[in-house]
Amino acid sequence: MGMTTDRLITSGIPAATDPLRTPLARLKLSYVFEHFESLAQPAGAEQWPHVEYLARLIEGAAHRREDRSIQRRVGLARFPVLKTLDQFDWGWPKKINQPQIQNLFRLRFIEDKANVIFIANVGLGKSHLSTTLGHTACLRGYPVLFTTAVDIITHSLRRRRMATSSANCTSISSRACS
Known part of the structure; x- marks a missing residue:
């Protein structure tokens, strides 16, 4: 075959992403699930190191989790209106x-x-x-x-x-x- 799994993932070939979908869904890594393919395309084109690709996915997931956490806390707070x-x-x-x-x-x-x-x-x-x-x-x-x-x-x-x-x-x- 000649290409490694890592190469297939960063090149964005759909066949390589199939084994990732189920575990990502099971782990509830929704951001990674939704973005790993679209982020793989620039990563492959710009030849990012694997660590940079992974770091960007994890950073995006962390930002989403924090945003949702803030939204949840604000909702539970029952503010009548938000002001600054x-x-x-x-x-x-x-x-x-x-x-x-x-x-x-x-x-x-x-x-x-x-x-x-x-x-x-x-x-x-x-x-x-x-x-x-x-x-x-x-x-x-x-x-x-x-x-x-x-x-x-x-x-x-x-x-x-x-x-x-x-x-x-x-x-x-x-x-x-x-």
Whole structure:
């Protein structure tokens, strides 16, 4: 035959790629599965070393995985709307400590296991800053859940009612069994 399997792969000949399809699908390497043939053509034409061809495939797969991971975290965070820090109106409110807010975006408070709570009147940018800060955390690999004080209180009251209801049911059933 004269050509090695490596030569066939980098030259993009379909017959050589057939043995790769099943294992790539089984390993769930979707990016590699979708791109190994199209990337093999320039690799063969430009005579890339095998390591460069493989490195480009792996780099593409890693980027896709990271992008999907970010999308998943952002989706699970339940942000009402995504905004950027550049869109924030630093002129209103006038007493906002811009350097302090910008420092939060270093996310050291997460590493320190500290909390951040924005307290202000309606319409002063609490949700804007919260979603932007949360989105930044998602981009850097942290899981986030956006919520409001009203949602936290509602959830807490609901849990308290359920616990009270459950305790009442237990009390009733224990009296019925006596």
